Structure formats: C-alpha cells, structure tokens
Amino acid sequence: xxxxFPKRLFEKxxxxxxxxxxxxxxxxxxxxxxxxxxxxxxxxNQRPIGKAEVIIVNRVNPVKHLNxxxxxxxxxxxITRWNELGGTKDSIILFSLDYISDYFNEDELGENFAxxxxxxxxxxxxxxxxxxxxxxxxxxxxxHGNKVEIDKITVWEFLSGREWFxxxxxxxxxxxxxxxxxxxxxxxLAIIIALPVGLATAIYMAEVAHPQIRNILKPVIELLAGIPxxxxxxxxxxxxxxxxxEFFNLPVGETALAGSIVLGxxxxxxxxxxxxxxxxxxxxxxxxxxxxxxxxxxxxxxRVIIPYSISGITAxxxxxxxxxxxxxxxxxxxTGNAAVIPHSILQPVRTIPATIAAELGEAPxxxxxxxxxxxxxxxxxxxxxxxxxxxxxxxxxxxFK
Amino acid sequence: MKKNFKKYFAYxxxxxxxxxxxxxxxQSTAESIDSSKTSNGNSSTAITIKGSDTVLPLSQKMAESxxxxxxxxxxxxxxxxxxxxxxxxxxxxTDIAMSSRSxxxxxxxxxxxxxxxxxxxxxxxxxxxxxxxxxxxxxRLTREQIEYIFTxxxxxxxxVGGDNVKIVVYSRESSSGTYEFFKEHVMEKKNYAPTVLxxxxxxxxxxxxxxxxxxxxxxxxxxxTKEVKxxxxxxxxxxxxxxxxxxxxxDKSYPVSRPLFYYYSKSLAEKVKPFLDxxxxxxxxxxxxxVGYVPL
Numbered sequence: 184x185x186x187x188f189p190k191r192l193f194e195k196x197x198x199x200x201x202x203x204x205x206x207x208x209x210x211x212x213x214x215x216x217x218x219x220x221x222x223x224x225x226x227x228n229q230r231p232i233g234k235a236e237v238i239i240v241n242r243v244n245p246v247k248h249l250n251x252x253x254x255x256x257x258x259x260x261x262i263t264r265w266n267e268l269g270g271t272k273d274s275i276i277l278f279s280l281d282y283i284s285d286y287f288n289e290d291e292l293g294e295n296f297a298x299x300x301x302x303x304x305x306x307x308x309x310x311x312x313x314x315x316x317x318x319x320x321x322x323x324x325x326x327h328g329n330k331v332e333i334d335k336i337t338v339w340e341f342l343s344g345r346e347w348f349x350x351x352x353x354x355x356x357x358x359x360x361x362x363x364x365x366x367x368x369x370x371x372l373a374i375i376i377a378l379p380v381g382l383a384t385a386i387y388m389a390e391v392a393h394p395q396i397r398n399i400l401k402p403v404i405e406l407l408a409g410i411p412x413x414x415x416x417x418x419x420x421x422x423x424x425x426x427x428x429e430f431f432n433l434p435v436g437e438t439a440l441a442g443s444i445v446l447g448x449x450x451x452x453x454x455x456x457x458x459x460x461x462x463x464x465x466x467x468x469x470x471x472x473x474x475x476x477x478x479x480x481x482x483x484x485x486r487v488i489i490p491y492s493i494s495g496i497t498a499x500x501x502x503x504x505x506x507x508x509x510x511x512x513x514x515x516x517x518t519g520n521a522a523v524i525p526h527s528i529l530q531p532v533r534t535i536p537a538t539i540a541a542e543l544g545e546a547p548x549x550x551x552x553x554x555x556x557x558x559x560x561x562x563x564x565x566x567x568x569x570x571x572x573x574x575x576x577x578x579x580x581x582x583f584k
Numbered sequence: 585m586k587k588n589f590k591k592y593f594a595y596x597x598x599x600x601x602x603x604x605x606x607x608x609x610x611q612s613t614a615e616s617i618d619s620s621k622t623s624n625g626n627s628s629t630a631i632t633i634k635g636s637d638t639v640l641p642l643s644q645k646m647a648e649s650x651x652x653x654x655x656x657x658x659x660x661x662x663x664x665x666x667x668x669x670x671x672x673x674x675x676x677x678t679d680i681a682m683s684s685r686s687x688x689x690x691x692x693x694x695x696x697x698x699x700x701x702x703x704x705x706x707x708x709x710x711x712x713x714x715x716x717x718x719x720x721x722x723x724r725l726t727r728e729q730i731e732y733i734f735t736x737x738x739x740x741x742x743x744v745g746g747d748n749v750k751i752v753v754y755s756r757e758s759s760s761g762t763y764e765f766f767k768e769h770v771m772e773k774k775n776y777a778p779t780v781l782x783x784x785x786x787x788x789x790x791x792x793x794x795x796x797x798x799x800x801x802x803x804x805x806x807x808x809t810k811e812v813k814x815x816x817x818x819x820x821x822x823x824x825x826x827x828x829x830x831x832x833x834x835d836k837s838y839p840v841s842r843p844l845f846y847y848y849s850k851s852l853a854e855k856v857k858p859f860l861d862x863x864x865x866x867x868x869x870x871x872x873x874x875v876g877y878v879p880l
Contacts, residue, residue, distance in 0.1 A: 259735070259774045280689035281773070296693055318690070350758045351775050361778075420788065425795045434750040434798045437781055516788060519781035520757070531781050541757040541784055547667065 219564060223557035226341065230333045231354045231551065232316065239307055239315045239328040246270040250334040252346070254354035257314060265312060273312030278303075279353055280317060304328070316353045341558065347522035347533070349542065349552040357555045361522045363562060365439070365532030369514060370507040372443035372528060373450055377507075378500050380447075381454030385496075388455070389462040390484055408452035416516030419445040424517055431529055437519030439532045445513045450503035457502060461495020462488055497577045505570045509563065511536040535563050629657045631856055635669020635682035638710060638761045638804075639844050642875045643682055649871060650862050659859065666761060673847055674698060680856055681847040684710065684761045685768070701850040707863050709878035711805040711833035711841035712766060715790075715812040717797050722746040724816040724825040727839070730770055733800060736777025741798060753780045754789045754801035762786075765842055766802050802840075805833060806876020833878040841878065 231251035232238070238254070240246060246268050249257075256262045257275055266272050283292075283299075286306060292298050300321045307313055308327035315328075322330075336357060344358020384404070388397050420437075423444050428436030465488045473483040489496070519531025520541065539556050546552040633643050640663040647659035669681035670691050686704070687695075695702055714730060716722060722744055725733075732738045733751055741749045755776055756763045767773060783789045786807050793799040794811035801812075805828055808814060816825035819839040832838035846863075848856050862868050869879040 255775065280693075283689050296696060299693075346778060348775055348778075350764075352773065420791060424792075428796065435752040435781065435796055437792065515784050520783070521779050521781050523778050531779075533782070541782065542759050544665075544759050546759075 216564070219557060219560050222554055223559075223561040226336060226357070226551065226554040226558045227338055228335050229551060229554075230335055231357065232333060233318075233353070235319045236316055236353070237319050237322055238331040238333060239303075239313075239317065239322060239326075240331055241307055241311045241313055242327055242329055243311050244270055244273075244329065246331065247329070248332045248334070251336075251354045251356055254333075255346075255348065255351055255356055258353060271311070276310050276313045278306065278313055278315040278317075281352075300326075341555075345524060347538070349546070349555055355551055355555075357551070357558075359535075359555075359559060359562065361524045362533055362535050362538055362559065364524055365518070365522075366508060366534040366536070366563075366566075368439050368525060368528065368532060369442040369446060369518065369534055370504055372439065373446035373507040374500060374504050376443055376447035377450045377454055377503060381451050381499070381503070382458055382496065384451075385455050385458035385462060385499075386484060386489075389459045390480070390488065404452050404455050407448070408456075412449065412510060412512045413516075415445050415449055416513035419513060419517035427529075433529055435519065435531065437517055437531050439518060439525055439528045439530060442514045442518035442532065442534070443528070445517055446507040446510055449510060449513060450507050453506055454499045454503040457499030458492070458496045461492035461499070464495065465491045494578050494580060498574050501570055501574045501577065505567055505574075508566060508570070509536055511540045515540060535559050539563075629654075631657070631659045631680065631859055632678045633659065633661045633680045633682055633846075634664060634672045634678040635680075636666040636684040636761055636844070637663040638666075638684040639682035639707075642708060642844070642872060642877060645871050645875050646859075646863055646868060649867075650859055654858075657859070665759075670847065673702070673849070674700065676700070676849070679848060679852050683845045683847060684765060684842060686843075686845060687847070702847050703850050703853060705846045705848075705860060705864075706843040706880065707846050707860075708844045708869075708872040708880065709833055709841050710844055711828055711838055711878055712762065712770075712802045713805050713808050713814045713828040714770075714800065714802050714817060714840065715793055715808070715814050716800050717793055718811070718813050719797055720746060720749075720813060722815070723813070724818065726818045726822050727770060728821070730817070731772065731774065734766075734771055734776055734780065735774050736779055749798040752796050752799045753777070754792055754799055755780045755782055756786070756789070756802075757782045757784055762802065762804065766840075769842065770802075770840060804876065805830070805841075805878065830873075830878055844877065 232254070238249065244265065246265060249268070253262065253268060258277060260277075262268065262275065264272060264274050278286075287302055292302065300323065303315060303317060303321055304326040307315055314331075322328075333354075341357055341359060342363075343360050344356065345360055346356040346358045347362060348356040384400075388400055392400065419441055423441050424436035424438075426436070427433065427438060427441050427444075469487060469491060470483060473487040474480075478486065514534050515537040518534065518537065520533045520537055521531040522533040522538075523531070525532050539559055542552070543556050546556055633647070640661065643661045647661050651657050651659060666681075666683040666685055669678065669683055670687065672678040673681035674691070674694050687702075714725070720741065722741060725744060729738065729744050733744070734753055734755070736753075738744060739751055741747055741751055753776075755766070767776065781792070783792060783801075786803050789801040789803055790807060790809060790812055793801045800815075803812075808828070814828050816827045817838070817840055818825045826832050826838045828838050828840070833841045846860065864880070872879045
C-alpha cells in the first residue's frame with residue numbers, strides 16, 4: 184500500500200509552498216521599502232506651494248525671491264511691509280483665490296469665471312503692494328506683474344527646519360528637526376526608565392524567585408505585552424499626565440516624561456523576556472564553578488551571570504528601544520504633540536510615528552504633505568535599521584567570545 | 585512511515601480546504617458585486633454619499649432610518665474628509681458630496697471646467713464651543729483675544745483679565761475638519777502657534793481641559809459637558825457676548841457655527857430628492873438633534 188503512495192510528490196509540494204512563502208515575504212518587505220523611498224524622496228526639489236501655483240507681485244516690486252518661511256509669515260501677517268523683505272515701503276496686500284469674493288462679485292467674473300485672469304491682472308497692476316498666489320493657468324506672460332522665485336525644499340532644510348506646518352496655506356513648512364528630537368528624547372528616556380526595572384525583574388525571576396512566584400510573575404508580564412497600546416495611552420492620559428502635572432507643579436501634564444513612562448512600561452515585557460532568557464542560558468557549569476570557588480549567590484550573579492549574558496541583555500534593551508521608537512497610539516495620547524524643540528523633559532513633544540498616524544488620513548495622496556509623511560517614514564526606517572544592526576552586532580559579539 | 589503518511593494527508597487536506605475556502609469567498613464577493621451592480625441599474629434607489637467626517641455620523645444615521653422606511657433604497661455613506669468628497673463629486677464617483685465648509689473658489693472652478701452644475705443644500709449646523717477649565721475666572725473673550733491666544737501672542741491668562749496662570753492651548757490634529765474650521769473662522773486663516781498641543785480626539789481635549797487649570801480648547805457643541813466651562817464669545821469687539829447653546833446656535837446669534845452642506849450635480853437632482861426631502865423633514869431634523877448638531 185505504502186509503496187504506491189506518491190510520497191515524493193507531497194514532499195515536493197510542501198517544499199514548494201515553503202519556498203514560495205519565504206519568497207513572497209522577502210519580496211513584500213523589499214516592495215514596502217522601495218515604495219517608502221519612492222514616495223518619500225519625491226519631497227525634495229519640490230516647491231513648498233501647490234504644484235501649479237505661482238506667486239505674482241506688482242512690476243515695481245523689487246522682491247524676486249521668497250522662501251517658505253517668508254511666505255508663511257506674510258500670510259500670517261507677521262510681515263506686513265515689503266521693506267522687511269528688502270522691498271519698498273508699501274504695506275503687503277494679500278491675495279489668493281480664497282479672497283476673490285472680497286474683490287469681485289460673481290457677475291464681474293463672468294460665466295464659468297471667464298474674466299478671472301483679466302481681473303487678477305488688473306488687481307496686480309493696480310496695487311503696488313500686492314502678493315497674489317494663483318494657479319498658473321490664470322496667468323499669462325503679457326500680464327502686468329512679476330513671478331517670484333520660490334526656493335525648493337532641500338534635504339538639509341527638511342532635516343534641520345524648526346517648524347512643522349504641513350497644512351499651512353499657501354506655503355507649507357516642513358521642518359522635521361523637532362519631530363526627530365522628540366522621538367529620540369521620548370525613546371531614550373523610556374529605556375532609561377525601563378532598563379533598570381526590567382533587568383532587576385529578569386534577574387529576580389531567573390535567579391532569585393521561588394519557582395512558584397515565577398509561575399505567577401511570568402504570565403503577568405506576558406499579559407502586559409498583550410495589552411493594546413491605546414489602553415496604555417488612555418491610562419497615561421488619565422493617570423500619569425495629571426500626576427506629572429501636580430508632582431512637578433507644571434501648567435500642563437502632557438510631556439515627554441509622560442510619554443517615556445508609558446513607553447517604558449510598554450517596553451518592559453520585551454526587556455524582561457529576552458534578558459531572562461539570556462540569564463537562564465548561562466551554563467550550569469559556569470555558575471557552579473563560581474559557587475565552588477567560594478563566591479556567594481550575589482557575587483555569582485554580578486560577576487559571572489550578568490557578564491556572561493550581557494549580549495542578550497543588551498539585545499533585549501535595544502529591541503525595547505525599537506518598540507518604543509515605533510510606538511504610535513500611546514504616545515499620541517500623552518505627549519501633547521506640539522512640534523516644538525523641547526528644552527526639558529517636562530515639555531510637550533511630537534514624535535514621528537504620532538505625526539504619521541495623526542496626519543496621513545487627511546493628507547491628499549501624492550501631495551507635498553503626503554510625501555513629507557513618507558519622508559518621515561524613511562527617517563524612522565533608518566533609525567530602526569541602525570538599531571537592528573546594533574542588535575546583530577551585539578549578539579554576534581557575545582557568541583564568539 | 586505511517587506517521588509521515590498521516591502528516592502529508594493532513595497537509596493536503598488543509599490545502600484542499602484552504603483553496604476551497606478562498607474560492608468560495610471569491611465567489612461570494614463576485615456575487616455581492618453583481619448584486620450591487622443590479623441595484624445600481626435600478627437607478628433612483630441607490631445613492632452614494634462621500635465626504636466630511638464631521639457630517640459622516642449624521643449621514644449614516646439619516647441613511648439608516650431612511651432605509652428602514654424605504655426597504656428598496658440603498659444608501660452608501662463613506663467618509664474621508666470634505667476635500668475627498670468634493671473631489672469625488674468632480675470625478676462623478678459619488679452622487680452626493682458632504683462637506684463641512686462651502687466650496688473653495690478653486691473647487692468651483694474645477695466643477696465649472698468639467699461642466700458640472702451643482703446644487704448646494706444646507707442640512708444642519710455645527711457649532712464649536714470654546715471651553716476652559718472650571719476653575720478659570722475668565723468667562724468671556726472676543727474673537728481677537730481668542731485669535732491672539734491660539735497664535736501664541738497671549739501666553740498668560742492675566743492678559744485677558746484672568747489669574748496669573750500660563751495659557752495652555754489645546755487643538756485638534758490638522759487632519760480634523762474642526763481644525764480647519766476654527767483656523768478659518770476664528771483665527772482668520774492665520775496659523776496656530778507651534779506650541780499648541782494637538783489632541784487626537786475631542787474626548788481627549790475635554791479630558792485635558794478638565795484637568796489642566798490654564799487650559800483652553802474647542803469642541804463640538806454636542807460634546808459639551810459639565811467637566812469644562814464654555815466661554816461667551818464676541819465677534820463685534822466686545823459689544824455683545826454670546827454663550828454657546830443649541831438655541832443661540834439656531835438663531836445664529838452665536839458666531840462660531842458653520843453650516844453642513846450636501847453638494848450634488850443638478851443632473852442627479854431627481855434621484856437624490858426623496859432622501860433630501862427626508863433630511864429636511866421634521867423627522868430628519870429630529871435626528872440632527874439626536875446626533876448632536878443644530879437643526880435648521
């Protein structure tokens with residue numbers, strides 16, 4: 184009976200499936216990375232205003248050149264005279280299509296806005312202080328105004344810019360420096376909080392605790408890993424945020440510290456589980472050799488077990504950072520999300536994952552804002568990639584010791 | 585050997601099951617597509633609505649109760665934001681675009697270019713309450729004062745007649761329709777200060793304002809609770825101050841309110857008329873109040 188069973192065929196099929204699934208996984212990962220970079224790198228060498236938009240000023244205006252920040256300050260009315268930008272003393276008159284009803288009624292514009300280009304032309308030529316941001320198609324070369332050059336977004340500006348206003352009209356501000364700083368501060372602080380506690384728990388569970396206590400502790404810690412992050416976030420908002428505000432007597436409790444405490448708690452299970460495994464993997468003969476030489480239990484832990492398992496502990500810590508850096512929902516709820524450069528840990532910060540999660544839903548696909556968020560994704564990807572390489576390096580170092 | 589045989593058998597059994605399962609699900613989705621096609625073919629009864637997330641809960645509720653009384657009608661409601669809905673109207677992929685703002689000049693231009701004549705219907709009003717902590721002495725602000733607070737010009741409550749407490753400003757995330765509405769309507773299109781705290785949900789703003797003494801924030805009228813204190817607002821430089829309430833929003837004396845719109849192409853007017861009539865009816869406007877908006 185067995186002789187006729189086409190055993191090889193089944194083996195081949197199973198092998199094929201295994202091969203296929205691993206190939207598909209690899210390809211998917213690669214595709215995601217390619218997609219990320221393709222969408223994100225599009226942000227550079229673009230102008231910070233709409234794709235088909237031009238900025239027009241009156242002929243007599245000597246200003247030929249504006250950057251995103253100046254445009255924002257003009258439309259926020261923080262700059263109100265052209266001489267602040269090296270122009271004449273005329274005060275600035277704002278115009279964009281949103282203001283059209285202030286100047287003309289629908290009859291004047293004609294059916295289907297046929298008169299619009301001429302009206303814009305007359306508006307620009309009659310007002311020496313005007314700045315108009317309009318679609319290219321309503322402008323032609325014969326009109327009485329100058330086009331202003333807009334500086335393009337560079338890699339350096341993107342990384343070092345200090346203002347994040349991706350929906351500002353008419354010119355977006357895409358400075359990610361406060362976001363990078365916020366992400367790093369929250370993550371590093373989280374690990375500073377979580378590492379000592381996690382390590383202590385791991386040592387206790389692996390070496391000190393009675394097996395019965397360990398049998399209770401272990402599932403509890405695993406339960407911690409299973410709690411959805413939004414629950415942590417809500418807990419943080421209702422418990423940790425008010426506590427921090429009262430304890431430090433601050434005007435506002437949504438701070439980097441609140442985010443790090445929540446993230447620290449969330450990173451604990453990773454750190455504890457991996458460190459405990461590393462500690463338990465210390466060979467029995469090494470431990471017993473130490474004890475036989477007259478070292479007591481505590482000396483053995485400090486001098487033998489921890490040095491032996493240090494690579495595993497480091498890996499746990501770094502993976503914990505990895506989780507903290509990528510965490511979104513909990514941080515979104517407790518850090519206040521103000522995109523400012525923090526001067527202390529008791530100030531609100533905005534992290535990269537929170538920014539992507541909060542803004543991607545409403546960013547028009549393919550637009551500048553959308554690409555900027557993918558640009559943030561690339562930065563996050565590079566940070567976690569570095570962390571993964573560090574894990575690889577550290578754990579290999581341990582192996583060959 | 586026998587064990588292996590059993591294993592393989594089990595594997596192959598799983599495989600067969602799996603492939604059958606996917607096939608079945610494919611078939612069922614194909615069927616559902618077919619059925620939606622046929623219902624579209626019946627024209628007048630299938631309506632698609634797309635757009636503002638602010639109007640979304642209202643449209644959903646309306647569609648639900650409308651379909652209950654008209655079993656052969658099928659109304660599909662999807663969100664995505666006002667801009668998304670209007671873009672869909674331009675591309676003729678939705679019958680009705682719901683919007684929490686009136687059309688921008690550029691959107692009107694695009695519609696004109698595509699020769700789409702549109703109809704505008706206000707279906708309800710939405711009002712924003714500006715709220716502070718219950719312990720805050722301040723109970724009235726002018727529009728200019730609110731603008732200065734949100735653009736970061738004022739940073740202490742004593743500048744507007746309150747205690748010597750730092751102002752902590754809470755706003756929604758930039759993806760929210762309320763964020764844009766507040767920016768346009770109260771701040772005259774100026775940008776928020778970078779120090780403003782952005783919260784992911786209205787509930788989070790209520791929570792934070794209720795536990796932060798120097799806080800100020802804005803929430804939909806429907807969310808108003810006793811945990812936070814609403815501020816009376818003046819749009820005429822301090823002559824009259826109006827507290828937000830359903831009544832003051834309805835008689836339009838409360839200034840921070842906005843109409844919620846339905847936009848549809850004139851060519852589809854007949855198709856959407858029964859549904860629109862239902863919304864504007866007494867029953868429909870009762871639902872508006874239930875969802876938390878202000879009836880017409």
